[in-house]
Amino acid sequence: MADPDPRTESGRFAEKCECKHCYFIKRILIPEMVHGRYFCEPGSREFVELDSVDDVEHLDRNSENAIRRVTARVKFSGVTCSFPLIIKLLEHSETAPSGPFLNEEMFYSKMTLNYGTDGVPKCYVSDLGRFDCQAVIVLEDLTASGYAQVDEKLDEDHLKLCMKALATFHGKGLKLKADQFPIFREFYAKLYEPIDWLHLNTSPGGVRTSKVAMRSSLDNPERSDASLDSVLPVEAILSEKIRAKQSTMTKLEFNDLWTVCHGNFTRSNLLFKYEDGCLSDVKIIDWSTMTYCSPSIDFGHVLLENLPDDNNLPEVETFCQKMLKIYLDAVEDEYSEVDRELLERDIIATLPFAYGMIDNRRKTGVMLHALDQLGSFD
Numbered sequence: 350m351a352d353p354d355p356r357t358e359s360g361r362f363a364e365k366c367e368c369k370h371c372y373f374i375k376r377i378l379i380p381e382m383v384h385g386r387y388f389c390e391p392g393s394r395e396f397v398e399l400d401s402v403d404d405v406e407h408l409d410r411n412s413e414n415a416i417r418r419v420t421a422r423v424k425f426s427g428v429t430c431s432f433p434l435i436i437k438l439l440e441h442s443e444t445a446p447s448g449p450f451l452n453e454e455m456f457y458s459k460m461t462l463n464y465g466t467d468g469v470p471k472c473y474v475s476d477l478g479r480f481d482c483q484a485v486i487v488l489e490d491l492t493a494s495g496y497a498q499v500d501e502k503l504d505e506d507h508l509k510l511c512m513k514a515l516a517t518f519h520g521k522g523l524k525l526k527a528d529q530f531p532i533f534r535e536f537y538a539k540l541y542e543p544i545d546w547l548h549l550n551t552s553p554g555g556v557r558t559s560k561v562a563m564r565s566s567l568d569n570p571e572r573s574d575a576s577l578d579s580v581l582p583v584e585a586i587l588s589e590k591i592r593a594k595q596s597t598m599t600k601l602e603f604n605d606l607w608t609v610c611h612g613n614f615t616r617s618n619l620l621f622k623y624e625d626g627c628l629s630d631v632k633i634i635d636w637s638t639m640t641y642c643s644p645s646i647d648f649g650h651v652l653l654e655n656l657p658d659d660n661n662l663p664e665v666e667t668f669c670q671k672m673l674k675i676y677l678d679a680v681e682d683e684y685s686e687v688d689r690e691l692l693e694r695d696i697i698a699t700l701p702f703a704y705g706m707i708d709n710r711r712k713t714g715v716m717l718h719a720l721d722q723l724g725s726f727d
């Protein structure tokens with residue numbers, strides 16, 4: 350529930366904009382949401398009316414979505430409450446929504462009914478046409494309640510919390526797959542798979558979309574040695590192991606442990622909250638990249654990007670094992686019948702594919718050695 354309106358938060362600067370999206374938000378979407386009681390608690394009967402809508406702020410946009418921040422002020426039986434919102438719209442509203450938007454729309458409108466809403470922002474609307482025939486997703490603005498991104502690499506406490514949140518999501522999916530397969534199938538069958546990235550790519554550049562680069566890394570795994578960013582060179586013996594793995598496994602192979610993954614589980618999509626200076630919660634955002642694959646893809650992505658700054662390989666391995674245990678424990682908490690050993694083996698064997706997804710690789714050598722120590726190239 351929103352806080353009663355202190356009228357002090359409106360200091361955010363937003364230009365008065367009358368672009369079609371801002372016009373739609375102020376004149377159509379929010380008034381209709383108020384009228385449709387979207388801001389009311391379920392079952393409430395109080396009198397509700399729109400007080401005002403702040404000027405809309407344009408946030409980053411990618412080529413596809415227009416993202417706006419706005420605060421709606423709504424009167425409940427005369428008491429005004431403010432609702433800080435993030436609104437996602439199609440940049441070109443005349444075109445049909447494409448895969449990534451549909452993924453996220455499905456996540457908030459359907460999947461949260463089974464997955465729950467704990468680890469994600471509250472969603473007020475996730476709809477493809479009820480409001481003036483526009484596809485729109487309206488979420489709570491978590492930054493207004495103190496959530497924030499971490500700019501630097503995640504430390505151990507942050508990473509532990511992320512691992513638990515991730516394992517909860519994966520565990521719920523695996524349980525749903527086992528217990529209510531028709532529902533689960535409907536989700537994954539509708540996912541838009543953006544690119545054929547499930548290939549083994551251990552070249553240093555992080556070029557998962559480039560088949561040429563992938564081929565060159567297959568032809569020449571020693572290229573890993575050439576990375577200037579690599580703290581530790583990858584010795585011939587490790588190169589040989591990587592090459593051997595690539596000769597037996599070039600594409601991620603389907604198995605029973607595949608589930609719906611976030612697809613871009615990195616710190617840019619994680620918002621943290623602190624209470625009394627202590628880390629207290631994490632929420633996962635941007636579900637447009639969801640994909641059906643090995644849970645290792647999410648696990649490995651966030652793990653490898655946040656390895657400790659330490660060239661002491663046994664310590665890096667201990668760190669990875671600790672995170673894997675936290676992850677597996679939390680999956681088991683959610684889905685007690687999970688075949689833990691099989692999941693562990695699958696995650697370890699599949700980690701090189703997660704490595705292949707990482708865009709900006711620094712410390713390539715440490716990552717590859719960590720994978721090696723975990724047994725990913727065996």
Ligand SMILES: [Zn+2]
Binds near residue numbers: 367371
């Ligand atoms: Zn505008």
